[in-house]
Amino acid sequence: MRIPCPYCGARDAHEFAYLGDATVTRPDPAAPDALDTFSAYVYERANPEGPHDEFWYHAAGCRRWLKVTRNTRTHEILAVAFARAEETTP
Amino acid sequence: MADMLADIAPTALLPDGHYGAPSEGVRARLLPGGSAASLVARRGAAAALAARFAEAGLVLPAGPKAAAAAGVTLVGTGPGRWLAFADDVGVLPGRILPLAQGLAAVTDQSDASLMFEVSGPRVRPALAKGVMVDLDPSAFGAGDAATTTVSHVNLTFWQVADTPAEAPAFVFAVPRSFAPAFLRWLAASAAEFGFALSGAGRG
């Protein structure tokens, strides 16, 4: 698989580390139901078929965290962006 | 062929000399130690930093490029991140640090990497045995840089700015502890073309 890093260009997937679901957001730790929301945040994952937003880290390249939209059926990469929005320009 | 390196300890740099075929298809030279630093722009300050550098006659490349001016080579390694190299050890603390003041974190990296200049008529086919970036002149030219992994070694390299497509020279900034492994890979890869190593002394 090759991932088009927005900074480095297309690179082989083995330069990247995979984290997983990029649709989850760290919950409010001060909320009264934090234990439940954190359990869901850490453990509960959908296993979608088709396009999926995922975090990938370009470990051997620019060391940026990327949000990669990958088709889980075909491994087609549909979109890639820096996880930190301000880094849209290098 | 594997025998060529079998009796050389993997813990030290390969000694200077000629490896492999009698021709000199690939040359590598360990560059004398200068100084190096990483530059990381403060949050949202990349543009201001680049502007301040430009005023001082220095180019902070926007992207994976290497720009050399006034004795400093600045190499883009990530958004808002650069490596700065200077032969003169006074340049970085004397020039770059004040320029970056307030706009970037500057961290001394002078001993982090060993720098190898790699060139020769067969340099591209030799590098293709580990570099997973397209080095064809149509894809990677003078001043282009890449941070990548080569034979399990994470490193940054670039094509030296004033070297032409038909006789390119590349500089590899190799993490010091990985330099012996990098050289072993390079020697093995360049051996069929003939490989001359200099600057590493007795290894």
Next chain:
Amino acid sequence: MSRLLHGGLVDRSRTLSFSFDGATYRGHPGDTLASALLANDVRLVGRSFKYHRPRGIVSAGSEEPNALVELRMGARREPNTRATTVELYGGLIAASQNRWPSLAFDLMSANQWLSPFLGAGFYYKTFMWPSALWEKLYEPVIRRAAGLGRAAGRPDPDHYEKANAFCDVLVVGSGAAGLAAALAAGRSGARVILAEEDFRLGGRLLSEFTNIGDGPARDFAAAAEAELAGLPNVRIMARTTVFGAYDGSTYGAVERVGDHLAVPAPFAPRQRLWRIVTQRCVLAAGAFDRPIVFPGNDRPGVMSALALATYATRYGVSAGQTAAFFVNNDHAFAAALDAADAGVEVEAIVDVRPDPALAARAEALGVRVIQGEVVATSGKRLSSVTVRTAKGSETFKVEALGVSGGATPNLNLTTHMGGRPTYDEALCAFVPGALPPGMTVAGAAAGAFPLQECLDTGARAGAAAASDLGFAVPRPDVPRAEGAPAGISAFWHVEAPGGFAFVDLQNDVTAKDVALAHKEGYRAVELLKRYTTLGMATDQGKTSNTAGLAIMAHLTGRSIAETGVTVFRPPYTPVAMGALAGHHRGKDFRPTRPTPTHRWAQEQGAVFVEAGFWLRAQYFPQPGENDWLTSVNREVKAVRESVGVVDASTFGKIDLQGPDAGRFLDRVYINTFSTLAVGKARYGVMLREDGIVMDDGTSARLADDHYVMTTTTANAAKVYQHLEFCLQVLWPDLDVQLASITEHYAQIAVSGPRSRDVLVKVVDGADVSNAALPFMGVLETTVAGGIPARIFRLSFSGELGYEIAVPSGRGEALIRAIMEAGAPYGITPYGTETLGVLRIEKGHVSGNELNGQTSARDLGLGKMASTKKDYIGRVLAGRPAFLEEDRPIFVGFRPLDRTQRLRAGAHFLAVGAEPTTANDEGYMTSVAFSPTLGHSIGLGFLRNGQKRIGETVRAYDPVRGGDIAVEVCDPAFVDPQGEKQRG
């Protein structure tokens, strides 16, 4: 000799000598081992996998199921090499395999008389019971009887390498379609790679007597090759098999750089594994000639019709003094005529069809055409065939029989990404279904069998690929090929009484086995494959699959399309492990990272140990010390009583700057760092978000907005990645900049009561008194005559200690300076073993305890956690299960009988309790012999451990026969109040 008087693309002016099974033969450059064997009348080349039946050469390419030989001798011996793809070289040595005691007389061939028992599913049915016999009887017997060649059993003396290539258009195959595609794309300026597994470009063009344009097809191939070779944007890779299609338009290929030589050229690899990244791929891999299944179809001399013709036309070899053909299609019929043209004595062409289109041409050449079916063969080497016709049966003498059941497109690569071939009734063949992104298929691989279609589809595919990518493609100039009929009549299996009718020659799967699978219900194609082994092993059923499926379809009364087909996985042909490893073997299996003081440690006689990629000093044996424990005891004593020195450079080191650095550390550590004074360091623990400890280490504050963090050696990269995640994803508003400084700094630890005395002599005049540099203090200064240094007053050993960080290029100078300064105190170098003993004596946690299952509370570090802030892992560290009183908690252990040795991995049981899982109370993580205390000590996790100090439990270790009574104690065996490190 079966070499024809003239013809072929071999260089008859030169002779190459080679040997097979000890006999010496001669061939010519341009031969394969197979063509040279046939030229020397060697027809019997191996024994079959299961029944050990004599077998001959069947094909002329990489689809070969039979002619597997051991190539070369000694350490270079390579089993299961296809004689049909081995390029002949002078001095080649090959041997038949899977025969005992000899190829001509194989005792195991008795297996064929056992065939009623050895049919499909034999192993599954027979070896189920009793299971005790599996290892003792069945497996050894099967291993001897079955199987293929022998591995060399010695290190491979050759070298292999990997390489990367990039292009716009990859063309796989250099037959008519591939050449046309490469020309069309290459002329546009696109970067083209043309990969051909053969040593000569041209594919079938080399074997067919037909014309393209004004001249012979092989002249077209030569002209196309010459033009391509002259285009700077085209790279021709012969002897290169593209074996796999992968995600991202990436293809795997293996280039046989030196396989056609007795020994690879000096400094050249034997094989090179290519990773080819392309934008478009044109698959032009041609087609296989598939067999017809009939009784006796495995006799040496029975081969593919196209192969028989190829041996005649390309190699100038007649596979027998006389030959016949058995076909159902015009292409193979034409090949038979080519063979006759080349000089083969063709007795007859048996065609299942009435009035084949080329019958008149055959008769003009004096070749008989018989409408009928071959129903039997005879001879150890083929000597006669029996044909059944409408009028009865006829037997005639013949030494070779070329069989063709039609063409099977070589669509292997189209299925690697999940594409399923579809059945084309008109072509009687499976053709490519869904394709990998960026791939098109041209020529015979796409089912476009006629030569003109090969040229047309190839040119179109090459042009389309280039123009898709924005290249200006000149008007394609496709030459005209001579027309030829392309009729076929579906025909798979001759139903006739008599001997074995093989479907899969490599796995000895017969038509009866397919029938048995059907009878027993294994009718789905995937089940058929696994039950009968049809289509497995080195050839992966390239020629056998379709007939097997057709027979199953016939038995079930379904169409072939309904029956379906199994798909292929990479690799297309076997790939040597050496090629996959490339440079990474022996010393180069993985990088070795020496520490900054490695050379010095070598001089000191250190024994080294791998820690990840790092090579660290493990201990420093002195003359007269015969075991590691003696050395380690001495080193520990030296640190406790005087002073020792160790290289701690492998710890991860991260520079953190920015106005929010302190706040950031508060969020990633369980304890607080924003309140840390400048010039001070603090021990910190960081959790994963699930509440488990991720790592520990110290962070020091160098300025208001500047910290430096250390991580454990093992987690250096992981922690850096985690911190970047926190900054880039969780809290993008924080203004913090990270830089790894692990490589820039050497860090040397000096520990022991005399360490300050040493430090005083190493610093360039700085005040390092207890007042100026107290415990957990940090000092930036210079050492050893001007080396810039950071001195951290830290202690992992529990003794007074300092860690001195200098630029890594000066690490060796520093340690030499320290050794000189410490000489009066007998300063002692130590390694990782002593480091471990010291920390176990002190009760510090390390990797064994930070094992991915333990919380800060489990580790006895719970009280470090701040309650005034949020941090990663806080919420889930507070989940009820982590707070249970009965959770295993970190404590120390000592044997009641102090002479006994503790073992890590032992589990704790109450005295008198049954050793059951239910009674398990925890486990021992770290043990050491403490030279300070004079006995074995241990650390581990015990249920509610901290409340059970003083109790006796058992350390139960059934694996090593241990069951030792131990006393639960405080983990800090040495200086529990921490007075020494503060002094």
